[in-house]
Amino acid sequence: MFFKDSYDVIVVGGGPSGSTAARYAARNGADVLLVEKRQEIGSPVRCGEGVSMEIFKHVDIKPDSSWFVNQVTGARIFGPSGKFILIDAKKAGDEVGAVIERDNFDKYLATEAARAGAEIATKTSVVALNRDGGEITGVRVRRMGEEKDVSAKLVIGADGFESQIARWSGFNTNLKTRDTTSNLQYRMTNLDLDPRFTDFYIGSVAPGGYVWIFPKSREVANVGIGLLLSKIKGPSEAKDYLDAFIENDIRFKNASIMETVSGGVSVSAPLDKVTADRIMLVGDAARMIDPLTGGGISNGVIAGKVCGEVAAEAVKAQDFSDEFLQRYEKGWRELLEEKLYRDYMAKEKLVSLDDVALDKLIEVMSAVRLENLSTKEILTAIRSKYPELVKEFEDLI
Amino acid sequence: MIELNDDKCMHCGACVGACPANAIYLNEVILDFNDDCTDCGLCVRACPVGALSLIRTRGLKVPAVTA
Structure with a gap:
């Protein structure tokens, strides 16, 4: 195989969250392997390819014409x-925001990870999480018919909606x-x-x-x-x-x-906990998708940066305990959690409305000039005309 | 049991994430079902293109294994 027997950090999943975590871990001195089961980074695309501009405020990403198309x-x-x-x-x-070409965007982010020093292994599946007396020691990978154990001090699960790393390491990701x-x-x-x-x-x-x-x-x-x-x-x-x-x-x-x-x-609320000893989850695997829009790229990349930085700090401190990894938990929640819960509430309300109620909602919102789209302002506008629509949300106004 | 129509399957993993028993594993383009499947049928509804179907086995007589 093309990679070593041992790394500080193994990131499972070469999507935006995984590549960003790998990039910031490597940039800050960690020895990183990024594993992608598909034969090509970014393909096949499984995404609507809309991205909010929020991402560019938090992470060093320079739009280029290969992926920033509209x-x-x-x-x-x-x-x-x-x-x-x-x-x-x-x-x-x-x-x-913008409409992007995800296949090229993912390759751009993976390239940034490689430039920062991370090694990338494609067409490589993680088939098991290895443990020694309960402690995670790395992963077992399969590549082109060969299997191999690769050890790591820290495993980052960035393996998406159907995350196996999350399930194997005992997180309840059932939706x-x-x-x-x-x-x-x-x-x-x-x-x-x-x-x-x-x-x-x-x-x-x-x-x-x-x-x-x-x-x-x-x-x-x-x-x-x-x-x-x-x-x-x-x-x-x-x-x-x-x-x-x-x-x-x-x-x-x-x-x-x-x-x-x-x-x-x-389109759930995020997991209550995304870290354990020697493990961190990021992106869709950690249920960081915005429950109102279904958008996951920005949140994954924003959390991925924090995840990678904390991974590197853990390597420097040689402390991979759940307690140390709370730095990640605290960091990503500060940036994303409030909006995730607010949007979850909004989604819960919206899916309960029938066509008549939704039309009323659109009518009210198109009639008032909303200076900004805060939940509070929208609810106040609706209450003034159709108080019954927002009855159970009075406490948010 | 769950039957897969390979002709329709997009190998997207929607069924994998929807499965409450973690009974489905997607390895590149190979969809594997393990014995933990409870025939709940959630994957059938989750599949965007209708590639999965639930075959009712309850009440069917399983032939006895004879030595």
Whole structure:
């Protein structure tokens, strides 16, 4: 095999969270191996490819044209009746962002990790977490038909929605059906769209979720759907609902599908605890996805930086105890936790509303000039016209 | 038991993360089901493209193994 028998830190998963954790651990002096089970970093894409601009404030990432393809000026949220609200990027700030090419973005982040000194192993699966008397000692990997034990003082689980590292190390990552979504997306071409906006369609077109149109250009866009598992009754509903949406929209009449992408996305509150002795979880594996939007890239990268920095500090101190790793727990929660819980509450409310209530919501929000999109301001506006819609949320106002 | 239609499977792992028993493992493009499966059918609903189906086995007579 191409790598050594022993490292300070092994990062499992070469997505944005894993690459960023590997990068900042290596940059700060740790000996790091980044393991990716797929044969190629960034591929196949399993993502809507929308990213908030928040990410650039926290992490040293320079947009380049290979992946930063369309910065939008606003997001439009369409209610069931067709009325929409426009969320202006100037007001909503970093919430409205850009459409990227995830395969190139992931390669860019992995390259930054490699430049910082991390070693990367692709087409390499972690098949077991190794222990000695209960203590994690590394991982067993499989690559091109060979198996090998690689030791590490610290293992970082950045292995996504279906994280095995989390489950093997005893974290309860089980999701309720109301906190899980089933998603399908087509990358479509030969369109004629307004590339200045990302569009979201809520209501019975996508029970418990939404349909999205994220344009990469006037001609090309990701058109996808996410459905809440608790609202799904039978097989293939994500595909059936998306196909029906496309069928009923004249804009897609002459479009063709270049790629089909599917996947599961958690829309839960984050895990109560993402560290244990010799282990840290980051990104989707730690349930850091924004439960309102289903977006995971920014949070994963922001937490990944903290995770990598703490990993390097642990190596310097030669202390890999859960107690030491609380620096990571504290750091990422300071940056992300409040918003994750607030958005979780908002999601819980939104999925309980029917089409009539959602239309009222859109109507109220389009009528008032919201200076900024704070939860408080939105709720206050709704209360003034439809107090029954926000009754159980009085304490948030 | 769960039956996989390989022709539809996107190898995306939506079923893996939805499984409450951790009975599914996705190794690149190979989907493995282990004995922990409880036939709850959540993966069938979670699969975006309908590649999984639940085959009812309850009530079916299993032929006795004869020596």
